[in-house]
Amino acid sequence: MRPPLQRYRNILDFALSSLLRRKGRNLALISVYTLVVFVIASLVFFVQALKHEAHELLVQAPDMVVQRMVAGRHDPVPLAQVEAIRSIRGVDEVQPRLWGYYYDPVFGGNLTVLATEDAALAPDAIWIGEGVARSMRVKEGDLIPLRGYDGQSTLFSIQKVLPETSELVSSDLVLMAPKDVRALFHFPEGLATDLAIQAGNPRELPTIAAKIVELYPDSRPILKSEILRTYEAVFDWRGGLMVVVLGSAVLSFIIFAWDKATGLSAEERKEIGVLKSLGWESADVLLLKFWEGTVISVTAFLTGVLLAYAHVFFFSASLFEHALKGWSVLFPHFRLSPALDGYQLTVLFFLTVLPYTAATLVPSWRAATVDPDAAMRS
Amino acid sequence: MIQHPGILALLVASGIVSLLLAAAGWQGFRILLGWDLRSGSEVQLDLERRTYLVSTLVANALLIQILSLFLFIFTAEGLHNQFVGAMCAAGSLAVNAYGYPTLLMKVATCLLAGVWLVLHRADTQGYDYPLIRPKYLLLLVLVPLVLTETWLQLSYLTGLKADVMTSCCGSLFGQGRQGFAAELAGLPLWLMQPVFWGTFAALLAAGFLLLRFRRGAGLFAGLSLAYLFVAVAALISFFCLYIYELPTHHCPFCLLKREYGWVGYPLYATLLGGAIAGLGVGALGLFRNRESLAAVLPTLQARLAWSALVLAALFTLIVGLWMILSPLRL
Known part of the structure; x- marks a missing residue:
């Protein structure tokens, strides 16, 4: 040494x-x-x-979400905008989304109710997240009542509890058919909560967003990168x-x-x-x-x-x-x-x-x- | 200011470095004023003891300073997605006017502190503290520079606000743009390639001259510094294109990313280390007539020159290999 x-x-x-x-x-x-x-x-x-x-x-979130603003507040988007936005160059897909929050007075928590077009969902049935099942102490096959906008309760049967692996996203989620969502919240036909947009090239997103604002000055596009930031x-x-x-x-x-x-x-x-x-x-x-x-x-x-x-x-x-x-x-x-x-x-x-x-x-x-x-x- | 743990770490580090160097500078000032080697007084003995304190403080400060240079770049890199339009550290640093000056200042202080340590090393080899005056004068130059750097970094970090529109590295280092960094990218291949290889050859020749005939220490130091600048310019101008395998991406910071195998770290470390060693050779050359150093100086210089040459060769080897193995052909 x-x-x-x-x-x-x-x-x-x-x-x-x-x-x-x-x-x-x-x-x-x-x-x-x-x-x-x-x-x-x-x-x-x-x-x-x-x-x-x-x-x-x-990673799985849409590249851009377009909301409509009325008096500075988030308002439903007319479905007529879907076609116009889809025709903007660079836009791959426009998906109108229908969702809302449901406050459950029994256990004092907010559920996220989201419409899904999934064909596997049976009529009058819902899929719920693990967190919902845990709080409500329900399991697959049970019936749960949800109070609609008019105070009337509707019974939904639980077809599936979403697997725990996706829990961070789906914990408070309730998935149901679009017609049930509209009935529950009295959501008018021809409107969606917001629009999810996918673009081929993420670098074009700012341009697409600018075009959407030009087309509909009352809209608010939110980029995935902004959410991440x-x-x-x-x-x-x-x-x-x-x-x-x-x-x-x-x-x-x-x-x-x-x-x-x-x-x-x-x-x-x-x-x-x-x-x-x-x-x-x-x-x-x-x-x-x-x-x-x-x-x-x-x-x-x-x-x-x-x-x-x-x-x-x-x-x-x-x-x-x-x-x-x-x-x-x-x-x-x-x-x-x-x-x-x-x-x-x-x-x-x-x-x-x-x-x-x-x-x-x-x-x-x-x-x-x-x-x-x-x-x-x- | 963004409350990022990395930013807090940088502030802590620069606070500590400033404190250590300010203390060292104050002690150095006292030593400069009261130094009298022939005296055996209590004061002189105390000052001799204090030289240990100064060297400990500066050595630690230098180490922290070098680490914080990389932490600074890495933090800027990590912050880029909080700024619209910034795609890597290049964009984050351009968010306000203090980003690039801070970076340059950090590099400059690292080089100077390295030279100081070389002088210190030589000084401890002589029996009569032969370099005590130049060493402490250099320290008194170093202290205000580090304090300025701390202030610049503080201004840069406190001025950061998320979501400020900045240019991304693609446009900042892209062609056809004005500005210092853009000019580097604009330096054409036909110019930079011969300049880089020419400087490398000249450095090797100067090294040979120095090691064989013990002459040209100043030339060697100058060429080492020139090699640092030319190598960075060449890296931005064309070497990085081979690494990114993209003929338009002239970014000196993306090299530090995982995607490119962190190749930037060995590249910048060899450049910085080589420049410190080369400048050290020149700095020592200024004192070759000091009697007590006559025996040790040539050995020390030779060792430093070897390190500078090996590091420069290592840099050239890495970029050269990448150039040959890269599928990109310019």
């Missing part, structure tokens, strides 16, 4: 043994450090996983907000670390004094302190990250999911799929390890440049 490498190895060796000699103190430091990493890592991972989930979901901004904002709140925790940890690093015990001072009188230079002691810091940081960082990974992806971030995910009666139960990359880890490293390292620089220099005779005499 080359001599410089041997020197590093020896100093690392010494750093490890000196850390082990002060087990209690260093364990306290590492556990606080790990806790800080764990909390921030859970947050970063959770936000990233939610963003990933939103992306996955919106908004989700992204909301999740980032929530994550960033929590990080700012946790900033105080990081700050107190820094003060703790600074304090620990500054308060050299008499024994430690003596030890450094002996090392220096044996021929160690200040640079060697600095290197020793650097390795000690690295060992502590790496241990705490890795443990914190692993714990956070388990917390977020095995236990669905139970500690702060409500703050980040939002809240609803019919909230879907879902397990996040792991979405991690080097960037998240780098951000985490910057937010935790850098402040710790910076806080311990001056104290380690102080320790390294202590006079050997003064140290041993004290």
Whole structure:
């Protein structure tokens, strides 16, 4: 082995043994450090996983949704617009959608009622999401009453409960035939809630949107990319907000670390004094302190990250999911799929390890440049 | 400002770097004022001890600065879908007037801090602190630059507002557009290809001259810096086309994406490392007459020159191989 490498190895060796000699103190430091990493890592991972989930979901969303605005409010779209929009160059498909919200007074939640043309749906039957089935305590084959616009209840038989795999999208969903939707909400014929548009080339979407607005100035086209952008901004904002709140925790940890690093015990001072009188230079002691810091940081960082990974992806971030995910009666139960990359880890490293390292620089220099005779005499 | 964890991380990092370097600069200033090697006074001993503090602070700051350069680009990249029209970091950086200046400033401070560390390394090899004055003067240049960079980055990040219309990289680096970045894309293949290979050959020749005859350190440093600029220009002008396999996409940032095997990281790392080593050779060359360094300087210079050459060759090898293996033919 080359001599410089041997020197590093020896100093690392010494750093490890000196850390082990002060087990209690260093364990306290590492556990606080790990806790800080764990909390921030859970947050970063959770936000990233939610963003990933939103992306996955919106892959199936239509490229563009066109709504009609009346007095600044969302209003049904006349079906006559379908043909006109379909004839715009670049538009592949225009699908009028019929949907609405149904408030169920019994369990106090909102259902999303959506019309489907699926031929497998039996007459007077509905398909419901897992969340609806769970809240209403119903199963396939049961009958449920839905109160129409006029206060009259209509009985629907549950033909199918949608599988759990699609729960994030379908948790609060009720699918029924278009004529049933119109009857339930007294939705006029010839109108749709909005129009879903697919385009061949996504780069043409802004042009198509401009043409639609030109054609129907009261319409509001919403692009899928805009929805994605908004989700992204909301999740980032929530994550960033929590990080700012946790900033105080990081700050107190820094003060703790600074304090620990500054308060050299008499024994430690003596030890450094002996090392220096044996021929160690200040640079060697600095290197020793650097390795000690690295060992502590790496241990705490890795443990914190692993714990956070388990917390977020095995236990669905139970500690702060409500703050980040939002809240609803019919909230879907879902397990996040792991979405991690080097960037998240780098951000985490910057937010935790850098402040710790910076806080311990001056104290380690102080320790390294202590006079050997003064140290041993004290 | 967008409350993005990456942005907060960048702010934390630049805050720490500024703090460390400001502290180092203050200590350096004291050392410059009071340094007297012949004196054995308490003050001088204290100052000698403080040189360790300064070098520790600067070494850490440099490391953070280099990491944050990449984090900055990566964050800009990650933010692009919050801006209409931005398709990668090129678009995010153009959202306001501070994006590109911040990036350039980060690169410049990384180079200077690297040269500082080279000087520091040489200084510790001599018994009488031979480079103490130039080293601390350079530090006093570095500190305001880093503070400016911090301010620029703060202005850039706080000025970010989602949904601002920006040009995407396709139009920013596209043909027939005015502006600095667009001019790079416009530099034609027939010009950039000979210039790049010429600069590379000149760098090799200067390296040979330096390693064989111990002459031309300044020339070597100049060519290393020139190679950095020419290589980036060539990367934007034609190398990236081979990597993207698209004859119109001149974007220096998409190279950092997963789709292109993160090839941008080794490319930019070799360029930055090579430039630091090359500039270090030149900086050391200025002090070849110092007595206490006469024995160690040539070895140090040779080692740095070798690193600069190997890194430059590595860059050329990667882009050259890509050029040969790419199905695109220009």
